[in-house]
Amino acid sequence: MKVLVINTGSSSLKYQLMDMDNEILLAKGLCERIGFYDSVHKYYGKNGYYNKTVKNIKSHLEAIEDMLKYLVNEDYGVIADIGEIEAIGHRVVHGGEKFTESVVIDSNVLQAIRNCIDLAPLHNPANIIGIEACMHEVPDTPMVAVFDTAFHQTIPMYAYVYAIPYELYENYGVRKYGFHGTSHRYVSKRVAKLIGKPVEEINLVSCHLGNGASICAIKKGKSIETSMGFTPLSGLAMGTRSGSIDPALISYIMECKNMSAEETTNYLNKQSGVLGLSGISSDFRDLLKASKEGNKRAELAIEVFAYRVKKYIAEYIGVMNGVDAIIFTAGIGENNALVRQLITKDMDYLGLILNQEKNKLATGIEMKVSTDDSAVEIFVIPTNEELEIARECKKILQ
Ligand code: ADP
Numbered sequence: 001m002k003v004l005v006i007n008t009g010s011s012s013l014k015y016q017l018m019d020m021d022n023e024i025l026l027a028k029g030l031c032e033r034i035g036f037y038d039s040v041h042k043y044y045g046k047n048g049y050y051n052k053t054v055k056n057i058k059s060h061l062e063a064i065e066d067m068l069k070y071l072v073n074e075d076y077g078v079i080a081d082i083g084e085i086e087a088i089g090h091r092v093v094h095g096g097e098k099f100t101e102s103v104v105i106d107s108n109v110l111q112a113i114r115n116c117i118d119l120a121p122l123h124n125p126a127n128i129i130g131i132e133a134c135m136h137e138v139p140d141t142p143m144v145a146v147f148d149t150a151f152h153q154t155i156p157m158y159a160y161v162y163a164i165p166y167e168l169y170e171n172y173g174v175r176k177y178g179f180h181g182t183s184h185r186y187v188s189k190r191v192a193k194l195i196g197k198p199v200e201e202i203n204l205v206s207c208h209l210g211n212g213a214s215i216c217a218i219k220k221g222k223s224i225e226t227s228m229g230f231t232p233l234s235g236l237a238m239g240t241r242s243g244s245i246d247p248a249l250i251s252y253i254m255e256c257k258n259m260s261a262e263e264t265t266n267y268l269n270k271q272s273g274v275l276g277l278s279g280i281s282s283d284f285r286d287l288l289k290a291s292k293e294g295n296k297r298a299e300l301a302i303e304v305f306a307y308r309v310k311k312y313i314a315e316y317i318g319v320m321n322g323v324d325a326i327i328f329t330a331g332i333g334e335n336n337a338l339v340r341q342l343i344t345k346d347m348d349y350l351g352l353i354l355n356q357e358k359n360k361l362a363t364g365i366e367m368k369v370s371t372d373d374s375a376v377e378i379f380v381i382p383t384n385e386e387l388e389i390a391r392e393c394k395k396i397l398q
Helices: 060-072 107-115 124-137 150-154 166-172 181-195 249-257 261-270 273-278 284-292 296-319 330-335 337-344 356-361 385-397
Strands: 002-008 013-019 024-032 039-044 050-055 085-092 143-147 203-209 213-219 222-226 325-329 377-380
Touching: 002 124, 002 385, 013 060, 013 385, 024 060, 039 060, 060 124, 085 124, 085 385, 107 124, 124 143, 143 385, 150 181, 150 222, 181 203, 181 213, 181 222, 181 325, 181 377, 181 385, 203 296, 203 330, 213 296, 222 296, 249 261, 273 284, 273 296, 284 296, 296 337, 325 330, 330 337, 337 356, 337 377
Parallel strands: 002 085, 085 143, 203 325, 325 377
Antiparallel strands: 002 013, 013 024, 024 039, 039 050, 203 213, 213 222
16 A cells, blocks of 8 residues: 655645555655745655755645656656555644544545644644645545644643633633654554563653654553643743743743734744754754853753753653653654763663663664663654554555
8 A cells, every 4th residue: 555645834845655565665755945936846766766856836736746746757756657646644733632543534624624723823724735735636545634633632631731710721722732643652652562562551751852842651552741732832942942931931021022922922932942042053963063162052052951851751750650661752862862861861760771882872773772770761763753644544544
């Protein structure tokens, strides 16, 4: 079964075509700067074929047309006919409380995704455009929506409501939703395989540490708590996002900086986090370099990031009354040995002992990085949200 996975952003389209009979990636690509004159389409086809084109891609519909042309191209395409694509899986950021699992997309589902736009004004509109463009190009191909929020719908109510007037939850849907669910689910299943126990029998803390970062407490295969909330701004300090702050700071910043509510939200989303603290970059590679060269604010930013992760891990171990393993994933979690070392330092009381040598070796590869006598195992697991989406499609449609 060949499954196409689509992930649309406001000006981007990422795609992967996978053969799900053996979980092999056939082709993938990325269109960026859609709507600009210098849009870029990068395509990776068969036998290591790579092509980068700069041209004007006016809309997501054009990007999808372009993608389909590449996939069926005689020389570097991977399928003879578009009809070979048996299913399309769409990453949808917000499913609200309506979607607790992935669903086949029909007009009702599309409307329900539209109804969640208020909850994810930056993401859901782009996801809807992607779905509509595919409906236009390949109307007969079944499509599945896989939601970032769905995995977290098992979080108990006492953990997802905020201690503010209940009417805000009832009338405006104000509650914790959580994000990165597809990634947390994928890595938790991988670790269960590596430990050799069903995911339903183990407790895990999954640390998705990328530009956006979140932590999830996974009890017997189910998310019971996560660090992101009503929006992806809360929890950890991130590349450019503040993470959780004192809520009274918002009006204080508005006054000090003479900003509107929207400008302040933007400030906390785009100019804060490790970028705001370091004044250098949101990218951990730049921060590590600067810190090694003696830049104190870069060093501080890394310390703040690691400290918050450590606090969440400790909290979630407490909430679950112990865990079997901790998982590090996404750009920083998979590649940054120093950050993993800072996070796990002095956590032997909670059962975590990092194997320093193995930790240094684990860069972008699946690996156990705890010592043999560590009561809690520590794993580095490269995430693969696209594969998880394709698996969901296969599961639902078969
Ligand atoms: P997102 O998908 O949220 O945009 P990623 O998961 O790609 O983010 O993570 C981006 C982060 O990962 C950046 O801070 C980047 O510096 C870090 N990163 C990626 N590769 C490496 C590496 N080899 N060493 C250290 N940090 C890395």
